Amino acid sequence: MDSSVHQLLVEAGTLLLVGMSFVFVFLTILIAAVHGITLFCKRFPEPATPHPSSAVPVVSQQNDAGQPSPQVVAAITAAIHQYRQTK
Amino acid sequence: MDSSVHQLLVEAGTLLLVGMSFVFVFLTILIAAVHGITLFCKRFPEPATPHPSSAVPVVSQQNDAGQPSPQVVAAITAAIHQYRQTK
Amino acid sequence: MDSSVHQLLVEAGTLLLVGMSFVFVFLTILIAAVHGITLFCKRFPEPATPHPSSAVPVVSQQNDAGQPSPQVVAAITAAIHQYRQTK
Amino acid sequence: MDKLTVLWQSTALAHFQGGQLIMMAVGLLLLYLAIVKKFEPLLLLPIGFGAILTNIPLAGFSEAGGILYYIYKVGIDTGVFPLLIFMGVGAMTDFGALIANPKMLLLGAAAQFGIFATLFGAILLNLVPGFEFTLTDASAIAIIGGADGPTAIFLASRLAPELLGAIAVAAYSYMALVPIIQPPIMKALTNEDERKIEMAQLRVVSRREKIIFPLAVLLLTILFLPAATPLVGMFCLGNLMKECGVVDRLSHTAQNELINIVTIFLGLAVGSKLSADQFLSVKTLGILALGAVAFSIGTAAGVIMAKIMSRFSQQPINPLVGAAGVSAVPMAARVVNKVGLEANPHNFLLMHAMGPNVAGVLGSAVAAGILLALVG
Amino acid sequence: MDKLTVLWQSTALAHFQGGQLIMMAVGLLLLYLAIVKKFEPLLLLPIGFGAILTNIPLAGFSEAGGILYYIYKVGIDTGVFPLLIFMGVGAMTDFGALIANPKMLLLGAAAQFGIFATLFGAILLNLVPGFEFTLTDASAIAIIGGADGPTAIFLASRLAPELLGAIAVAAYSYMALVPIIQPPIMKALTNEDERKIEMAQLRVVSRREKIIFPLAVLLLTILFLPAATPLVGMFCLGNLMKECGVVDRLSHTAQNELINIVTIFLGLAVGSKLSADQFLSVKTLGILALGAVAFSIGTAAGVIMAKIMSRFSQQPINPLVGAAGVSAVPMAARVVNKVGLEANPHNFLLMHAMGPNVAGVLGSAVAAGILLALVG
Amino acid sequence: MDKLTVLWQSTALAHFQGGQLIMMAVGLLLLYLAIVKKFEPLLLLPIGFGAILTNIPLAGFSEAGGILYYIYKVGIDTGVFPLLIFMGVGAMTDFGALIANPKMLLLGAAAQFGIFATLFGAILLNLVPGFEFTLTDASAIAIIGGADGPTAIFLASRLAPELLGAIAVAAYSYMALVPIIQPPIMKALTNEDERKIEMAQLRVVSRREKIIFPLAVLLLTILFLPAATPLVGMFCLGNLMKECGVVDRLSHTAQNELINIVTIFLGLAVGSKLSADQFLSVKTLGILALGAVAFSIGTAAGVIMAKIMSRFSQQPINPLVGAAGVSAVPMAARVVNKVGLEANPHNFLLMHAMGPNVAGVLGSAVAAGILLALVG
Numbered sequence A, B, C: 001m002d003s004s005v006h007q008l009l010v011e012a013g014t015l016l017l018v019g020m021s022f023v024f025v026f027l028t029i030l031i032a033a034v035h036g037i038t039l040f041c042k043r044f045p046e047p048a049t050p051h052p053s054s055a056v057p058v059v060s061q062q063n064d065a066g067q068p069s070p071q072v073v074a075a076i077t078a079a080i081h082q083y084r085q086t087k
Numbered sequence D, E, F: 001m002d003k004l005t006v007l008w009q010s011t012a013l014a015h016f017q018g019g020q021l022i023m024m025a026v027g028l029l030l031l032y033l034a035i036v037k038k039f040e041p042l043l044l045l046p047i048g049f050g051a052i053l054t055n056i057p058l059a060g061f062s063e064a065g066g067i068l069y070y071i072y073k074v075g076i077d078t079g080v081f082p083l084l085i086f087m088g089v090g091a092m093t094d095f096g097a098l099i100a101n102p103k104m105l106l107l108g109a110a111a112q113f114g115i116f117a118t119l120f121g122a123i124l125l126n127l128v129p130g131f132e133f134t135l136t137d138a139s140a141i142a143i144i145g146g147a148d149g150p151t152a153i154f155l156a157s158r159l160a161p162e163l164l165g166a167i168a169v170a171a172y173s174y175m176a177l178v179p180i181i182q183p184p185i186m187k188a189l190t191n192e193d194e195r196k197i198e199m200a201q202l203r204v205v206s207r208r209e210k211i212i213f214p215l216a217v218l219l220l221t222i223l224f225l226p227a228a229t230p231l232v233g234m235f236c237l238g239n240l241m242k243e244c245g246v247v248d249r250l251s252h253t254a255q256n257e258l259i260n261i262v263t264i265f266l267g268l269a270v271g272s273k274l275s276a277d278q279f280l281s282v283k284t285l286g287i288l289a290l291g292a293v294a295f296s297i298g299t300a301a302g303v304i305m306a307k308i309m310s311r312f313s314q315q316p317i318n319p320l321v322g323a324a325g326v327s328a329v330p331m332a333a334r335v336v337n338k339v340g341l342e343a344n345p346h347n348f349l350l351m352h353a354m355g356p357n358v359a360g361v362l363g364s365a366v367a368a369g370i371l372l373a374l375v376g
């Protein structure tokens, strides 16, 4: 066997070992982190109704004119559905 | 007081005067311009129904596939109207 | 007549002949090609219902969950736009 | 007081040159045509606005570091913007009518006579003092006769960038004027009976034919005219994305967001070429005159070709549809339909005119390729 | 083992510097403000994320070849991104309320006092050891008082790129804090009776007035302040596209896809300037303090101007609307409406405040032009 | 006649080389796979089209000044396009299933064995005459085993640009072939009873968990593997925009218009690397063979890992879900679901397979980072 290939094989083998170990260690730490996140979110649960009221209102330089409210969209969608079926 | 700061303060003061004057003059001229535009538009009012007919039809290299048919739009508009009134 | 203009006119004339011939030859070959395509498609017609089922399912990295059809969206957007403007 | 002097020196009032004022008026005229007269507003509005911006003294929109400079460099100098527009146009084009009646391709070929004849005219104009068009200039001008914006901009950016502004303005203006330019020519070359001819309904074209068609066009272009493949290739890519049915999200983007973004930038970049020193020249008048000639000759050639074909064809051919061969999609086809209806209220030619109309797009892309190969 | 050493050397753990950790915390704080406190999330979320990315050791996001490097070079160094955002904002802005009551432009002028007074303050800060602001720096900082993100980023990128990160963060943060900063000032400068004043309903503005308005603004800017035409020109282009009614597809794209794409990139690029060596300086504290001062002075100047105008005007003017002159569209107008409703539950000032609000946008673009012309 | 000679010389007929014809056939094959067989059409259609364009003689699409040249330079050479795609994919990915059952991350880790084992195989191939893969080449090839398009293109563009075309084609082709490659391996490594195992329903994950998750992933990547932060960072940015709920317009754009535009360009640019001299080499055959090996080993490793975990876990784990660890989102998960249903018609594994499926995306981004850090 070519000696340079032999050397490359050794390097590839090392990469295989180091790489797989690292991937496993990394994702195992991530498992722990997810458990941590879950615990944190259980201990400090979200307020029951976070959306409607907050001290600082939703702010945006870009106005949102033309964006219909979800209720309106729902109503329209229903209306279209009805229209399509009765067509 | 540092002489260079002193000099900068004089420059800043000049900028303040010149800048605010310019802003006021500029926007005051714009006020006059808006009055002019309003007068112009009153004297030469838009034709009552500019949309439906014109000598040269609306032209576009890009076709308008995907634009909903007028009937669908009409139907939806009616539906929204109804929805709003019954709300 | 200026001799350089004369020469340019000869060149332009050649371009006119060569160019129009080429355009006609090219598009005539394309006519033949279209006839060929049509024959091919008649001989090997599409299966009657190509859309619903196929051996390999439609695949896409990008998901398409929750996307209403573009036409419906367009219709709604137009309707809302109209509604907002007539409000 | 020093600051006031600097401020005065930094107003435009102290620096305006006559040419810049005239070019701003030209820009305003283009805006007027776009907004009030609805002349190709998608292009002429940004072109007109760009023309105003580029002529502001001291603002440096089109000098190194200015926004129009960057847009021009990135999009037109490279040729990328017109090609992307052409991809989007391909994704909007339905070749069904042409595949159903492929003879119509001959009308798209005949109308290109407008291009090549104008080439002749541009050279002849050199006999008038003040004109000095090279063959390259003449080719870039002649493409106005193709009645196709992106093709004209692409070719002009390759052959005669300093004429680009005038050529693009002429191309889009005359495309908007098609309903005024074409009908007299169409009526002069046809009689009432010919205009009344009704054509047989077109067959339905299968999805597979529509998928293979752009590939066949590309293949022929590769074989016979590689110089046209940038234009034809991007056009066919767009059309294939539209017809294949498996990449609808890409096709939708090419037809909408991408073409819209590029259109804004393309218009501004073209407008940036409407500077006083390049546009305020007798050449511009020549270009405008030649453009009108090109459109007229193309229209006439299309109608005459249709009359010839009508004589040899078993199926009836209304010679009016030849006028749609100049492209100017979809306006020329609508004009054909309108003139046909005037002669015969039951004569709906729109679909029949769409065939030569889209053939004209291919025809002028081929003509552009020929000019690139032989003159460029 | 060799590989393990290389791998250890290629973890960040071996290379973190204190400043980078602090800047990552700053990035997380910005994300917190964006997501939980909903402070201008469209900008502060990508800015915060960009701040984290740019401070990762070894990753080289902002070094030659890194993605943030390219985005910054292409979009901010050239000034293109803030100008495109401004075009989109123009396409979202309705000048109807301002055209109906053009006197409100004076409120948009008065509120710019916040900018020029801050200029003074920035120079005075040089007396404090550790500060060394040049007049150029001071101008870039003062523009925070314009309460307008793209204008601030554009001017900072021209005058003081190394302060860009802090200036952009301050501008967007204070814009988000308008509901907290403004009401106390508004209440301190007005009495209950003034706040109860109801204003006459605005007349309907015709489409044609709205079309001519951006052209008139552009024309005046060209004549008197060419240095402001990049900002004002792109803004007016957007507004013209919106109002003219013939290029709706371009206007829609400018307001949606194009501005969204550019916003993501602009935010990341601004974040890339939040590197430890540039941001962790006493200058940043100065900038934050000056920004708050600028907003407060601008608000006060607007209210005082409104009180003065109220005295001379035939029609009643509620002095609260002056506070909307700082721009921060549409938040400042909403705040005016809210404070007005507190004093008088039937007093809907929103539409009346929109006039000075959009006037403030023009006012700060003009102020930016003055600073560019005199200091840049 | 002279013009005719020039015209003949400018047809492709006079200049075609054999390799170019073969590569055009390859391009047509890719179009066939995309359109008729529906193999990852969003990428393979533009790749196939780009392959045709780049091999046209005289057209110069990929030479300086050609459109594909510019697209490649701007988007791939800089690494920007795959990163933007990855941001969009992040904005489309729902980590809910993974957060509910984080053990599944181990399956995403195990499946990366396909990458590292292939590295070994690529080096071994050097023993066959005609192959000369360096360790850098081998790494770029091995990443095909990650079953993730943008990751593969990004890594190949960094490590082995001349192999990019073959690597991208192999990656997308095998991703499309997942329903054919995986089931036999899955069935060979499991028995009927194992395949029948039903898994416990997943709990609902709160919005806040989903917001913190991408930040935690980014934080860990920063600490331990900065080389992976370009990929992981952009992915997490997209995911954060999706989950945070305050920048929906940015998230929507990242998932739609932006990713669509970039996909068209990325595909064309990849196609531009399918030139005869780079693709028509025995290396390409090696890459295709190694890609198939990589997918198979990855699938097997995932299933075996799932079997091991099943033994130690209190809750039942169906070993089939391990196959989804290779990513190929969402196809591999669908295949798992299908094979599971064959064994037990009440066994819906789709949601359970989504966990390892998205874990596989993270796993291969991490693996790519390791290869960049140690080999690049």
Ligand code: NA
Residues within 6 Å of the ligand: D145, D146, D147, D148, D325, D326, D327, D328, D360, D361, D362, D363, D364, D365
């Ligand atoms: Na044409």
Ligand code: NA
Residues within 6 Å of the ligand: E145, E146, E147, E148, E325, E326, E327, E328, E360, E361, E362, E363, E364, E365
């Ligand atoms: Na302002």
Ligand code: NA
Residues within 6 Å of the ligand: F145, F146, F147, F148, F325, F326, F327, F328, F360, F361, F362, F363, F364, F365
């Ligand atoms: Na993977």
